[in-house]
Amino acid sequence: MANTQDMTDPNSNGVPDMAKSLCKDLSITLAKFPRVALGHLPTPLEPMDRLSEELGGPRLWVKRDDCTGLSSGGNKTRKLEFLMADALQQGADTIITQGATQSNHARQTAAAAAKLGLACHILLEDRTGSDDPSYILNGNVLLDRLHGASVSKRGGGADMNAEMEALAETLLKEGKRPYIIPGGGSNPIGALGYVNCARELAEQAIHMGLKIDALVHATGSSGTQAGLVAGLAAIQSDIHLLGIGVRAPQEKQESMVHDLALRTASYMGTGTEIPRDSVRANCDYVGPGYGLATDGMIAALKLLAQTEGLLFDPVYSGKGLDGLIDQIRKGYFDGMENVVFLHTGGSAALFGYPDSFGLPGYLT
């Protein structure tokens, strides 16, 4: 645990002072963008000591973005603080977004729209082909509908952006003022939420006297990682950032993240450079495909539930953890002392996958 020595040592070479002032500059930059408060921020940064002992590698920490507060939490809430503010500024009265059937983004968007008094239309793409009633109607889908969103489905492989545009046309003709949020809220506006998270985490670490060596998280539509990449670059952090892919192959995932990080930095207007090699994704844990269970995900999810009392999700954070655990065992983090896993949320999706965990369907 941090002691006074840890707190003062880095101070002597001025690193925290410089880091503090870079964090402050970044808050000033971010304050120029419209934002509505939706999340419980800052989210906690907690040690995972039972897991660290079990794995015997670096000390593991969890950044609790599953505790952002809105409709059971998750990473989309940070993005929505900026996206919803932009929608309001443009005079929108209706939000349109899309995602996979068990989309956490859709659920958090439906909740944010409800909180702000906006109508919400959600298009769900059937990416898995599952006809399990729990998958189709429970978990996030149940919550989307409880929040009052109008939810409809589209076939796997549909052009979801075109579908959203067509819906917007129809709503415009009805006199509505629709605002389209891309899948995952992943554009430069949404990514600002994770630029802000990079700053928040760096400030927390300074405060705790903690030197974070690496930050690991699940990466999908890329806004989370792109925001973190741009934010860490803006504060000149040397934290090693690693995304664990849940869908695309590595080359595609990394170039999506890099492209969005560049666009985000340019949107911020700070002239921050984003080196291509600051974008790292390991896409070896996707398994048979997006949203399909893997043995590693199930083992990781159970291990965390049973060592730390934490819930993760089958599609994103569970596969991210599988990657973290396997890479610890393979020595990827050797020589590092503190590794943080960013918990991006998603446990509501567990109820869409009740049969994946090998638990008998009865009690004795």
Ligand SMILES: *Cc1c(COP(=O)(O)O)cnc(C)c1O
């Ligand atoms: C959306 C999501 C992610 C991935 O974030 P992106 O910004 O889409 O890359 C990770 N974990 C959970 C639980 C999510 O819902």
